[in-house]
Amino acid sequence: MTFRAWLLRASDLLQRKKRERELEEELELHLEMATQEKISQGMSPEEARFSAYRDFGGVEQIKELYRDQRGLPFVDHLGQDFRLALRSLLRRPGFAIVSMLLLGLGIGGVTSIFSVVNAVLLAPLPGVDTERILALQAGTEQRPVGGNPARLKDWQQLESFEAVAGYYGDSAVLLEGGEPRKIPVRRTFGPFLEVAGARLQLGRGPSQVEGRGEGDAVAMISDRLWKRSYGGSEQVLGQSLLLDGKSHSIIGVLAAKQYPKELDAWIPAPVEFQQADRTARYLGIFGRLAEGVTKKEAQAEVDAVAARLAWAYPATDEDLEVRLVEPKTLLTREVRTPVLLVLLASCCLLLLACLNLAGLLWARAQARQREASIRIALGAGTGRLARFYLTETLLVASLGGVAGLVVAHLALAAVAGAAERHLPLLEALTLDYRVISVGLLAAILCGLALGLVPIWLASRVDPVRGLKQGGEGFVAGRLRLRSFLVSSQIALSMVLVVCTALLTKSFLQMTSVPLGFEPSQVLSIKTNFAWGTPPETLYSFIDEALTELSALPGVRYVGVADRLPLEGESQRSPLRLRDRPPEASLEEASVLIRSVSPGYFSALGIPLRAGELLPAHRDRIEYEGSHEEESAGGGRLGSPVVINEALAQVYFGSESPIGRWISFPYGDQKAPPTWQQVVGVVGDVRQSPRLADSQPEVFLAYRDTYWPILSFVLRTQGDPILLAKPAREALRRVDASLVVSRLGTLEHELGQSVSNERIQTLLMAAFALLALILAATGLYGLLSTDILRRSREFGIRLALGAQPSDILWSALRPALLLTLLGGIAGLLLSLLAGGFLKAMLFETSTMDLGALLAALFVLYAASALAAILPARRGTRIDPVRTLGSD
Amino acid sequence: MSDSNTGVVPYGSLDLLVLKTLDSMGSMHGFGIARRIEQVCEQLVHLNQGSIYPALLRLQQQGWIESEWGVSENNRRAKFYSITPAGQKQLEVEVENWNRMTSLVARFLGETS
Incomplete structure (x- = not known):
C-alpha cells in the first residue's frame, strides 16, 4: 500500500459514520436509478426493483468488501476485541478488581521505589551543572581524606580543569529578632560559583581579592534567607549580615534551586584558613573539566601532579593519591546498595504479582475452555482467539498500570516523608517522564507476559474434548503450568524471606555487640562553634559549661567529647613511640583521636582498666624543665593522655603502657614531635555501628586539641529528659548566643545510629510478608483445584477404608513438594542476591545457617497454612455423593 | 442469470475498464459507469454492478480518480467520479500491458493450436 493510501484509510477511520452514510446513499441511488431505468423499459415496479438488485449483486457483501477496502481492518478488529474484552471483564468484575489491585500495587510499588532511585541516583x-564537575578526592575509597588550601593552589594549575575550588561546611550564628539561630554555611576557596555552575538571581559573586578572604568580608545568601529575612527586596545588596558577631556585606543572592538545600550562606573563607599549610585536611575540592577533556585524561594529569607533589613535599604528600569522582557518586556512596536492593525487592514483588495473576488467568482460561471450544468449532482461528486473549490481558495490564501510577502518585508524599531522614537528595523526588515511562513499561511487559498464558492454553484447546466433556470433569486439564507458576512464586518469596532473615540477623548482631559503656540515664547535648573561633573562647566556654552543668540538681557526672560513641571518627593520626621505632606493620597505621574532658569516662560509665583518668587540671601541665627537654627522639613534652585497650594491645602487647611516651604527628611526619605520657587505659567502646571491634583510640584533653564541635554528656539520677530544660538554660547562661543543635537521651541518639539498618530490615520484612501472602494464595488456589480434581480418587479411597489422615497426607504432598522445589530454587537465587547484600551485612555471612533455616521455617509455615484448609476439605469428601455424581 | 457464453469480468481488469470509461466519458456517477461498461461489453461479460464500488474506492486511494458530490439527472445528490492526470498515465501503462499480454497469449495460442 502506498503512503497516500494509508493516509486516506486512516482518515476514513476517523469519519467512519459519515463514510458509512455516504456509501448507503450512493448505493441507494444506484439501485433507484437502475429500477427507474427498468420501469422505463416497461417492467412493473416490483419486477424492476428485483431485477436491479439481481444485477447489483449482494448489497451486504458489497458493503463488506467496500468496508474492507476502506479504513484499516486490523484497527477495526482491535476495537472489536477491545470492546469484547471490556464486556467480558465487566461480566466478571471480581477478576478485574483483583487483577487491578495486584498489578496496581505491584506497579505502584516499583514506580514509587524507582522515583526514589531516580531522585537519589x-x-x-x-541548581548545579553537574555535567563536567568532578571531586578531587584524596585518600582511599574507604578512608577519604580532606584537602588543604596549599594543595588547592596546585590543583588550580591543572590544565584539564577550567576551574577548581574548595570549601568546608560550617555553621554560623545569626541573630534574628534578638534570637540566636544557627544557619548552615559554606566557607569557600577559589571560584566556587564557576565550578558549580550555580546561578545568582541578584548581585554578584566575590571578586578575586574578596575570594581570597582579603579585603572586606562578603557573603552570598540563599533565596530562602533572602525571602525570610529581607522580604525578597533588592535593597538587600550591600546590607550587613551579622554572623558570629562579625559583619559581612551581602553581595549576591543565589537562585532558588540550590544544592545542598539547607545552606543559607556562602562566605569566602577567612584569610588565615586560606593560608593553611599542607598538613590541613579540611577541604572538599571540586573542579570543572575543561571543554573536551575526558575524566581519564584528567585523572592522568592529576596522577602526574600528585607524583610531583609527593617528591616535592615528602613530609605531607608522600602517599598522596587522588581520585576523580562524580559528586553524585560521592554523595550516594552509602545509600546506593540499599536503595538498589529495595528496588530489586519491589521488582521481585511485581514479578510475584504477575505470576499470581497468571495463575488466576490460567484458572479463568480453564473455565472458558468450553467457550473457546465453541468459538473454534464455529470457525474462529486460533490466531484470532489468541489475539482476543492478548487484548484482554493488555487491557487488564493497562488498567493495572493506571492504578499503579495512581498508587505511586499517592505514595509519593509518604515515601518522601519516610525516607527523608535516611536518604540525601530527596527534594528531587517527582513523578517525572522517566518514572512514568518506567511504570508504563512495567505495565506493558506485565500485559505481554501475562498474555502468554491464555495464548498458550488457546493453542492447546481441543474443541472435540472441550465440547464432549462437561464442567467439572474438564478441570482435569493440566496442572503442570500452574504448579510451575506456584513454585516460582514460592522461590521469589523465599529470596525476600532470606534477605529479611539475613538483615535481621545482621541487625541483631549490630545491636548485641557490647557497647562498652552504660547508655541509660544519660542526657546528651550537642552544640558547635564556627571553625576559626579563637581557642581560648572555646576552652573557657567548655570549662564554664562543665561547671554550670555539674551544679544542676540531679546531675551525677558531666563530661564532654568531640562526638558520642557509635558516631564514627573525627580526628586521626599516626602514632609514634618515644622509646623505639615503629614496627613495620604499624608504619602506615593510624589511631583515632577523641578530645574529651576528664568527666567523660564517668558520665558514660566507661571502666578504667589501669592507671588513672586524665587529670582534672584546667591548665596545661608543665613538666619540670619541660619545653626543650632533649629526649630520645628530640622534641618537647605535652600533657598526659588516656588510651583504650585496643591501642594498648596493638602497640604495647603484653608490656604495660602506663608511663610510656607517645606522639601524634598528624599530617606532618617530619615535624619535631610532642611527647605525651600515657597515664591510664580505659575499656573499649563501640566507635561505629558498622564495626564490631574497637580501633586503637587515644583520649586527649580538650585543651590539647582544637575541635569546636561538642557533645556534652550528663549522667543523671532520675529520668535524664527531665534535665533537658535546665541544662539548656545552664548553657545559655554561659553563652547567650549559644544554639543547641541536638538534645536527647543517649539511648535515643544510639537508636538513631542504627536507624538506617532498622528501616532497611523493616522494609525488607514488609516486602517478604507481602510476597509470602501472594505465594500462599497462589498455593491455596492451586491446591483447591487439585483437591477438586482428585475428589473422585479421595472418595474411592475413603470408601475403601482409607483413614482421613492418609487422605490429608496425600492432599498435602503436592504442596510440600512444591514448597521444597520453590524453596531450593529460592535459596539458589538468594545466593545471587547475597553478593549484593554482602556490603550491607554486619558480622553475618550471606550463608548464615541460622538465618537460612529460619527463612525455610517461615516459608514452610506459610505454605502449611495455605495448604491445610483445602487439604482438610479433601478429607471431608462424602464418598457417596462424589461417586454418585458421575 | 448468465448465459453459458458470458463470463465474469476477468480479475484485475475491472480497474482498467473503469479508468478507460472515465477517460473517454468524463465525469460520471457509479450507476453510469456500471451501465456504460455493460453497454460496451454488450452482455459479453456479466458484471455485478455493485463490485465497481470497492474498485472506485481503490482507484481513489491510488490517486488515479477523484470524486465530487454533484446533482444527478433525477435531481438527487450523487457522487461523480473523474480521472486524474495520474490516472491517465496509469491508463496508458495498463493499456500497453494489456496489449502486450493479449498479443503474447494470442501468439502462444496461435502457435500451439
Whole structure:
C-alpha cells in the first residue's frame, strides 16, 4: 500500500459514520436509478426493483468488501476485541478488581521505589551543572581524606580543569529578632560559583581579592534567607549580615534551586584558613573539566601532579593519591546498595504479582475452555482467539498500570516523608517522564507476559474434548503450568524471606555487640562553634559549661567529647613511640583521636582498666624543665593522655603502657614531635555501628586539641529528659548566643545510629510478608483445584477404608513438594542476591545457617497454612455423593 | 442469470475498464459507469454492478480518480467520479500491458493450436 493510501484509510477511520452514510446513499441511488431505468423499459415496479438488485449483486457483501477496502481492518478488529474484552471483564468484575489491585500495587510499588532511585541516583544535583564537575578526592575509597588550601593552589594549575575550588561546611550564628539561630554555611576557596555552575538571581559573586578572604568580608545568601529575612527586596545588596558577631556585606543572592538545600550562606573563607599549610585536611575540592577533556585524561594529569607533589613535599604528600569522582557518586556512596536492593525487592514483588495473576488467568482460561471450544468449532482461528486473549490481558495490564501510577502518585508524599531522614537528595523526588515511562513499561511487559498464558492454553484447546466433556470433569486439564507458576512464586518469596532473615540477623548482631559503656540515664547535648573561633573562647566556654552543668540538681557526672560513641571518627593520626621505632606493620597505621574532658569516662560509665583518668587540671601541665627537654627522639613534652585497650594491645602487647611516651604527628611526619605520657587505659567502646571491634583510640584533653564541635554528656539520677530544660538554660547562661543543635537521651541518639539498618530490615520484612501472602494464595488456589480434581480418587479411597489422615497426607504432598522445589530454587537465587547484600551485612555471612533455616521455617509455615484448609476439605469428601455424581 | 457464453469480468481488469470509461466519458456517477461498461461489453461479460464500488474506492486511494458530490439527472445528490492526470498515465501503462499480454497469449495460442 502506498503512503497516500494509508493516509486516506486512516482518515476514513476517523469519519467512519459519515463514510458509512455516504456509501448507503450512493448505493441507494444506484439501485433507484437502475429500477427507474427498468420501469422505463416497461417492467412493473416490483419486477424492476428485483431485477436491479439481481444485477447489483449482494448489497451486504458489497458493503463488506467496500468496508474492507476502506479504513484499516486490523484497527477495526482491535476495537472489536477491545470492546469484547471490556464486556467480558465487566461480566466478571471480581477478576478485574483483583487483577487491578495486584498489578496496581505491584506497579505502584516499583514506580514509587524507582522515583526514589531516580531522585537519589539518577537526577542531576538541583541548581548545579553537574555535567563536567568532578571531586578531587584524596585518600582511599574507604578512608577519604580532606584537602588543604596549599594543595588547592596546585590543583588550580591543572590544565584539564577550567576551574577548581574548595570549601568546608560550617555553621554560623545569626541573630534574628534578638534570637540566636544557627544557619548552615559554606566557607569557600577559589571560584566556587564557576565550578558549580550555580546561578545568582541578584548581585554578584566575590571578586578575586574578596575570594581570597582579603579585603572586606562578603557573603552570598540563599533565596530562602533572602525571602525570610529581607522580604525578597533588592535593597538587600550591600546590607550587613551579622554572623558570629562579625559583619559581612551581602553581595549576591543565589537562585532558588540550590544544592545542598539547607545552606543559607556562602562566605569566602577567612584569610588565615586560606593560608593553611599542607598538613590541613579540611577541604572538599571540586573542579570543572575543561571543554573536551575526558575524566581519564584528567585523572592522568592529576596522577602526574600528585607524583610531583609527593617528591616535592615528602613530609605531607608522600602517599598522596587522588581520585576523580562524580559528586553524585560521592554523595550516594552509602545509600546506593540499599536503595538498589529495595528496588530489586519491589521488582521481585511485581514479578510475584504477575505470576499470581497468571495463575488466576490460567484458572479463568480453564473455565472458558468450553467457550473457546465453541468459538473454534464455529470457525474462529486460533490466531484470532489468541489475539482476543492478548487484548484482554493488555487491557487488564493497562488498567493495572493506571492504578499503579495512581498508587505511586499517592505514595509519593509518604515515601518522601519516610525516607527523608535516611536518604540525601530527596527534594528531587517527582513523578517525572522517566518514572512514568518506567511504570508504563512495567505495565506493558506485565500485559505481554501475562498474555502468554491464555495464548498458550488457546493453542492447546481441543474443541472435540472441550465440547464432549462437561464442567467439572474438564478441570482435569493440566496442572503442570500452574504448579510451575506456584513454585516460582514460592522461590521469589523465599529470596525476600532470606534477605529479611539475613538483615535481621545482621541487625541483631549490630545491636548485641557490647557497647562498652552504660547508655541509660544519660542526657546528651550537642552544640558547635564556627571553625576559626579563637581557642581560648572555646576552652573557657567548655570549662564554664562543665561547671554550670555539674551544679544542676540531679546531675551525677558531666563530661564532654568531640562526638558520642557509635558516631564514627573525627580526628586521626599516626602514632609514634618515644622509646623505639615503629614496627613495620604499624608504619602506615593510624589511631583515632577523641578530645574529651576528664568527666567523660564517668558520665558514660566507661571502666578504667589501669592507671588513672586524665587529670582534672584546667591548665596545661608543665613538666619540670619541660619545653626543650632533649629526649630520645628530640622534641618537647605535652600533657598526659588516656588510651583504650585496643591501642594498648596493638602497640604495647603484653608490656604495660602506663608511663610510656607517645606522639601524634598528624599530617606532618617530619615535624619535631610532642611527647605525651600515657597515664591510664580505659575499656573499649563501640566507635561505629558498622564495626564490631574497637580501633586503637587515644583520649586527649580538650585543651590539647582544637575541635569546636561538642557533645556534652550528663549522667543523671532520675529520668535524664527531665534535665533537658535546665541544662539548656545552664548553657545559655554561659553563652547567650549559644544554639543547641541536638538534645536527647543517649539511648535515643544510639537508636538513631542504627536507624538506617532498622528501616532497611523493616522494609525488607514488609516486602517478604507481602510476597509470602501472594505465594500462599497462589498455593491455596492451586491446591483447591487439585483437591477438586482428585475428589473422585479421595472418595474411592475413603470408601475403601482409607483413614482421613492418609487422605490429608496425600492432599498435602503436592504442596510440600512444591514448597521444597520453590524453596531450593529460592535459596539458589538468594545466593545471587547475597553478593549484593554482602556490603550491607554486619558480622553475618550471606550463608548464615541460622538465618537460612529460619527463612525455610517461615516459608514452610506459610505454605502449611495455605495448604491445610483445602487439604482438610479433601478429607471431608462424602464418598457417596462424589461417586454418585458421575 | 448468465448465459453459458458470458463470463465474469476477468480479475484485475475491472480497474482498467473503469479508468478507460472515465477517460473517454468524463465525469460520471457509479450507476453510469456500471451501465456504460455493460453497454460496451454488450452482455459479453456479466458484471455485478455493485463490485465497481470497492474498485472506485481503490482507484481513489491510488490517486488515479477523484470524486465530487454533484446533482444527478433525477435531481438527487450523487457522487461523480473523474480521472486524474495520474490516472491517465496509469491508463496508458495498463493499456500497453494489456496489449502486450493479449498479443503474447494470442501468439502462444496461435502457435500451439
